[in-house]
Amino acid sequence: MSDHFPMSAVSDVAEPGNVAEPGNVAGQGNAAEPGEAGEAALEVHGLCKTFGATRALLPLDLRVGRGEVHALVGENGSGKSTFIKLLSGYHKPDAGEVLVGGHQLALGSAAASHAAGCRFVHQDLGLIASETVLDNLYAGNGYPTAFGTVNGRVARKLAAEDLARAGVDLDPRRVVGTLSPAEQTGVAIARALRRSDGGGPQLLVLDEPTARLPDREVGVLLALVRSVTKAGVAVIYVSHRIDEVLEVAESVSVLRDGRKVASRPVAGLDHASLVALLAGDGVEEADVSTHVPPPPDAPVLLAVDKLTSGRLREVSFEVRQGEVVGIAGITGSGRETVLAAIFGGEPREAGQVTVAGQPVRGGRPDYGVAAGLAYLPPDRRSAVVSGQTARENLVLAKLRVHWRWPKISRRAERSETRTWFSRLNVRPVTGIEQPLSSFSGGNQQKILFGKWLRLDPKVLLLDEPTQGVDIATKAALHKEILAAADAGACAVVSSSDAGELIAVCHRILVMRDGRIAVTLIGKDRTMANMTRASLGTGAENAGNAASADNPASAGNAA
Amino acid sequence: MSRLGLDRFSALYLGAAFIIMFGIWTPHLFLTMSTVDTIASSQAIGAMLGIAVIVPLATGVFDLSIGAVVNLTAVIAAVLMQQHNWNMWAAIAVAVAAGIIIGVVNGFIVVRLRVSAFIATLGTATIIGAVQTIVANQTQPLQPNSTLWQNLTQYEVGGFQVIVFYLLAIALFFWWLLDHTPMGRQLYAVGGNPEAARLSGINVAKWTWVSLIISATLSGVAGVLYCSLSGPSLTFGSALLLPAYAAAFLGSTQLRPGRFNIWGTIIAVYVLATGIQGLQYVTGVQWLGDMFNGVALVVAVAFAALSPGLKSRRKRAAEADGGAAQEKKTPEPVAG
Numbered sequence: 001m002s003d004h005f006p007m008s009a010v011s012d013v014a015e016p017g018n019v020a021e022p023g024n025v026a027g028q029g030n031a032a033e034p035g036e037a038g039e040a041a042l043e044v045h046g047l048c049k050t051f052g053a054t055r056a057l058l059p060l061d062l063r064v065g066r067g068e069v070h071a072l073v074g075e076n077g078s079g080k081s082t083f084i085k086l087l088s089g090y091h092k093p094d095a096g097e098v099l100v101g102g103h104q105l106a107l108g109s110a111a112a113s114h115a116a117g118c119r120f121v122h123q124d125l126g127l128i129a130s131e132t133v134l135d136n137l138y139a140g141n142g143y144p145t146a147f148g149t150v151n152g153r154v155a156r157k158l159a160a161e162d163l164a165r166a167g168v169d170l171d172p173r174r175v176v177g178t179l180s181p182a183e184q185t186g187v188a189i190a191r192a193l194r195r196s197d198g199g200g201p202q203l204l205v206l207d208e209p210t211a212r213l214p215d216r217e218v219g220v221l222l223a224l225v226r227s228v229t230k231a232g233v234a235v236i237y238v239s240h241r242i243d244e245v246l247e248v249a250e251s252v253s254v255l256r257d258g259r260k261v262a263s264r265p266v267a268g269l270d271h272a273s274l275v276a277l278l279a280g281d282g283v284e285e286a287d288v289s290t291h292v293p294p295p296p297d298a299p300v301l302l303a304v305d306k307l308t309s310g311r312l313r314e315v316s317f318e319v320r321q322g323e324v325v326g327i328a329g330i331t332g333s334g335r336e337t338v339l340a341a342i343f344g345g346e347p348r349e350a351g352q353v354t355v356a357g358q359p360v361r362g363g364r365p366d367y368g369v370a371a372g373l374a375y376l377p378p379d380r381r382s383a384v385v386s387g388q389t390a391r392e393n394l395v396l397a398k399l400r401v402h403w404r405w406p407k408i409s410r411r412a413e414r415s416e417t418r419t420w421f422s423r424l425n426v427r428p429v430t431g432i433e434q435p436l437s438s439f440s441g442g443n444q445q446k447i448l449f450g451k452w453l454r455l456d457p458k459v460l461l462l463d464e465p466t467q468g469v470d471i472a473t474k475a476a477l478h479k480e481i482l483a484a485a486d487a488g489a490c491a492v493v494s495s496s497d498a499g500e501l502i503a504v505c506h507r508i509l510v511m512r513d514g515r516i517a518v519t520l521i522g523k524d525r526t527m528a529n530m531t532r533a534s535l536g537t538g539a540e541n542a543g544n545a546a547s548a549d550n551p552a553s554a555g556n557a558a
Numbered sequence: 559m560s561r562l563g564l565d566r567f568s569a570l571y572l573g574a575a576f577i578i579m580f581g582i583w584t585p586h587l588f589l590t591m592s593t594v595d596t597i598a599s600s601q602a603i604g605a606m607l608g609i610a611v612i613v614p615l616a617t618g619v620f621d622l623s624i625g626a627v628v629n630l631t632a633v634i635a636a637v638l639m640q641q642h643n644w645n646m647w648a649a650i651a652v653a654v655a656a657g658i659i660i661g662v663v664n665g666f667i668v669v670r671l672r673v674s675a676f677i678a679t680l681g682t683a684t685i686i687g688a689v690q691t692i693v694a695n696q697t698q699p700l701q702p703n704s705t706l707w708q709n710l711t712q713y714e715v716g717g718f719q720v721i722v723f724y725l726l727a728i729a730l731f732f733w734w735l736l737d738h739t740p741m742g743r744q745l746y747a748v749g750g751n752p753e754a755a756r757l758s759g760i761n762v763a764k765w766t767w768v769s770l771i772i773s774a775t776l777s778g779v780a781g782v783l784y785c786s787l788s789g790p791s792l793t794f795g796s797a798l799l800l801p802a803y804a805a806a807f808l809g810s811t812q813l814r815p816g817r818f819n820i821w822g823t824i825i826a827v828y829v830l831a832t833g834i835q836g837l838q839y840v841t842g843v844q845w846l847g848d849m850f851n852g853v854a855l856v857v858a859v860a861f862a863a864l865s866p867g868l869k870s871r872r873k874r875a876a877e878a879d880g881g882a883a884q885e886k887k888t889p890e891p892v893a894g
Binding site for chain 2: 343345364365366368369370375377381382383384385386387388392396397399400403406407408451
C-alpha cells in the first residue's frame with residue numbers, strides 16, 4: 001500500500017449514503033457494468049466520433065448511476081477529451097445516443113447539454129482572480145435583482161446556499177485570488193452547480209481537477225467531490241492520478257486509443273492493476289534503484305550555499321555528477337521557489353550558487369543558462385512560446401548553433417528537431433512546423449525536455465517535470481532524467497508527486513518552512529517518511545525521521 | 559482554400575481585383591506609369607512606419623510615439639537647414655539622433671520605470687508634440703531650398719523616385735533581421751511569451767528596449783525623408799500613426815498569418831493605397847483615405863482574431879490534454 005496517496009484529510013468524510021455499491025467484484029471484465037443497481041444519471045450508447053481519418057472515439061457505452069463518482073482515465077489522446085466534448089455539445093457525434101436522467105439528450109448543442117443538467121469544470125477554472133466569490137458565481141448571469149439593481153443581501157444568501165451545496169465553506173465576499181487553489185476549484189464547482197442556473201444539475205464533469213493542486217489540497221478537493229454526490233449529482237472524474245481515482249471513485253472506465261478497454265468497480269482494483277489496464281502492454285516504469293549511484297568522490301556539479309530568496313532560508317546542498325536529487329515539501333515550504341532561485345528566475349537575496357566550481361550570478365536566467373543550468377518551469381504556460389512552432393521553441397535557448405552567415409539555417413534546425421522528435425518519441429512526428437501549443441500536454445513536455453537537453457547542461461533543474469502527462473510519457477521522461485545523469489550531468493527534481501521522487505531520485509531533500517528539514521537516502525525514501533518530515537510531526541530531527549522503517553504504517557486511512 | 563492561398567495571400571488577390579476593376583473603369587487615368595509612381599512614392603513613408611511599428615509589436619509592446627517622432631525630426635531638419643543654414647548631412651544626423659534619444663527614453667520609461675508601453679509612448683508622444691512646437695517656434699517652417707535636399711528622395715531612378723528604393727532596402731534589412739537572425743527569433747519569443755522567453759535565458763528587458771529604439775530611429779529617418787519629399791508639416795506624422803498600425807495588423811493576416819511580418823505589411827500598405835487611389839480617381843472625394851484606413855484597421859484586427867490558422871491553433875490548444883498553453887498576449891515586459 002506504499003503507493004497510496006499520503007493524504008488523510010478525507011478520511012473523516014462519510015461515504016455517500018445513496019450510492020449503490022457496485023454489485024460485482026473485479027476481474028470479471030466488461031460484461032457487467034458497475035452501478036447497475038442505482039438509477040442511471042447518464043447512459044451512453046454507441047457514441048462515436050471521427051475527425052478526418054482519425055477515429056477519436058470508437059462506439060462507446062457507458063453508464064453512471066446517480067450520486068456515483070465515475071472515473072475516466074486514459075493516456076493523452078485516448079479519447080477522454082473527445083468524449084467530454086461530445087457530452088458538452090462542443091462536437092457532434094457521428095452516431096450514438098446519450099440519456100441524461102433518463103431523457104434523450106439532443107447532441108451537438110451546448111444549450112441542450114446544459115438544459116439536460118450536464119455541468120463541466122475544466123482544468124482552467126475560468127474564474128476572475130480580482131473579483132469576489134460572489135461576483136464570480138453570478139457575473140455570467142443570474143444576479144438576483146430588484147428593479148434592475150443587484151440585490152446584495154439576497155445575492156449573498158444565495159451564494160452561501162450555492163457554496164454550501166458544493167460543500168465549500170467560504171465567505172462569498174472574499175476575493176478569489178486570495179483563495180487556495182482547492183478553494184478556487186470549489187468555487188468553480190459551486191458555480192457549475194448553482195441553482196439559479198436553470199434546473200437541477202444531473203451530471204458534473206471534472207476535467208483534471210487536481211492537476212494544478214498542491215499535494216496537500218488534493219484531500220480537500222476529494223472531500224468536495226464526495227459532498228457533491230450527496231446531492232444526487234453524478235460525477236465523471238477525469239484524472240491522470242491513479243491514487244486519487246482509487247480513493248474517490250466508485251467505478252472507473254479506462255480508454256485507450258479511442259476504445260473503452262474496461263469499466264470496473266474500483267473496489268477490486270489496486271494501483272498496479274489499474275496501471276496495467278491503462279497502459280495495455282505495460283509500461284516499464286523508471287526505477288532509480290536499478291542505476292548505480294554515483295561514487296562518493298564524484299565531482300560536485302552544483303553547490304548551493306546559504307541560498308535565501310522569498311520563502312527560502314539559507315538553503316545549502318550539493319549535487320554530484322551522475323546524481324539525481326529530489327526536493328519534496330508542502331506548498332509554502334519553499335519547494336516551489338528553490339529551483340527558480342538557483343536558476344535565476346527568482347531574485348536571489350543572499351547566498352551563493354556554484355556550478356562545476358564557477359560561481360553563478362543570481363537573479364537573471366541568462367547567467368544561469370550560460371553557467372550550464374537548465375530550468376523547466378512547473379507551469380507549461382511559462383515555458384511554451386505560443387505562436388512559435390515546435391522547432392522554434394526547441395531551439396530557442398541556443399540559437400547560434402545553426403547560424404550560418406548571413407542567416408539561421410532552417411534546414412539544419414529542422415533536421416535537429418527531427419532528431420529530437422524521434423529520440424523523445426514525440427507525436428505527431430510530422431508536426432515540427434506546427435505551433436507548440438497545438439501538441440498534447442505530454443508531447444509539449446517532451447519537446448521542452450529536448451529544448452534543455454540539447455544544451456548539454458551540467459545541471460538539470462526540473463520543477464514538476466511530469467505534471468499532467470500520462471503514465472507512458474512520465475516513464476519516458478523519467479528515463480531521460482536518469483540517462484542525462486548517466487551521461488555526466490546531474491539533476492534536481494522538485495515535485496509534489498512523492499512516487500515520482502522515489503522513482504528517480506537517489507536522495508530526497510524534504511523542505512519545511514524554507515529550510516531543508518530532512519534528507520532521505522536509500523530505503524528511507526518512503527512516502528510515509530516524506531509526509532512526516534514535510535509536516536514536521538513528532539520527530540523534529542533528521543535522524544529520527546529518517547529512521548522510520550515501516551512505510552506501510554503511515555499514509556492514508558481512507 | 560489553402561491550395562490557392564486565399565487565406566495567406568488574400569491581400570494580393572484583393573490588390574489584383576482593384577487593379578482589374580479600376581483598370582477597366584478608368585484605364586486612361588489608372589493604368590499609367592505615373593499612377594504607379596505616385597502610389598509607390600507617396601506610400602513609402604507610410605510603409606516605413608509600418609515596419610517601424612512591427613518591431614515593437616513583434617516584441618509585444620506598442621509604440622504610439624512614432625507619429626510625433628516623424629513630425630519632430632522633419633521640423634528639426636527643416637529648421638536647422640532653413641533658419642540656421644546647417645549642412646544637410648549634419649542636420650539629418652541631428653534629426654535622426656533626436657529619434658534615437660526618444661527611443662532610449664521610451665525604453666527607459668517602459669523597462670526601468672515599468673510603465674506600460676501603451677501609456678508611456680502616448681505620454682512621450684504628447685511631450686514630443688510640445689517640443690516640436692518649441693523647435694518650430696509656433697510657425698510652419700519652410701522647405702529648405704536646395705536641389706540636393708530634394709534629390710535625396712525625389713531623384714528619379716528607373717521611373718521611380720529614389721525613396722521607393724530606400725523603402726526596399728529598409729524592408730530587406732528588417733526582413734533579414736526579424737526572420738533570419740537570432741535577434742529576430744528572440745524578439746518574437748519575447749512577444750509570444752515574455753516569461754517563457756526570460757526563463758529561456760533571453761534578456762527580455764534588453765530586447766524590449768532595443769525594439770523601442772529601433773522604432774523611434776526608423777521613425778526619425780522616415781521623418782527626415784518625409785521632409786525632403788513633401789516639406790515639413792506640423793501634423794502629418796500624427797495622421798500616419800493609424801495607417802501604420804492598420805498596415806501592421808492587416809499584414810499579420812498575410813503570408814505568415816498570426817505573426818507580424820514585413821512583406822505582409824508592405825503588401826497591405828500598397829493594396830490599401832491602390833484601392834484608395836482608384837476610388838479617388840473614380841469619385842473625386844477626399845475623405846476616402848481616412849474611411850479606408852479606419853475600416854481596414856478594424857477589419858484586419860477582426861480577421862487576425864478569426865483567421866483560420868489562429869482559430870484552429872486555439873481549438874487544438876483547447877483539445878490537447880493536460881492544459882496546453884493558451885494564447886497569452888501580455889504586451890508588458892518583465893524586466894530582468
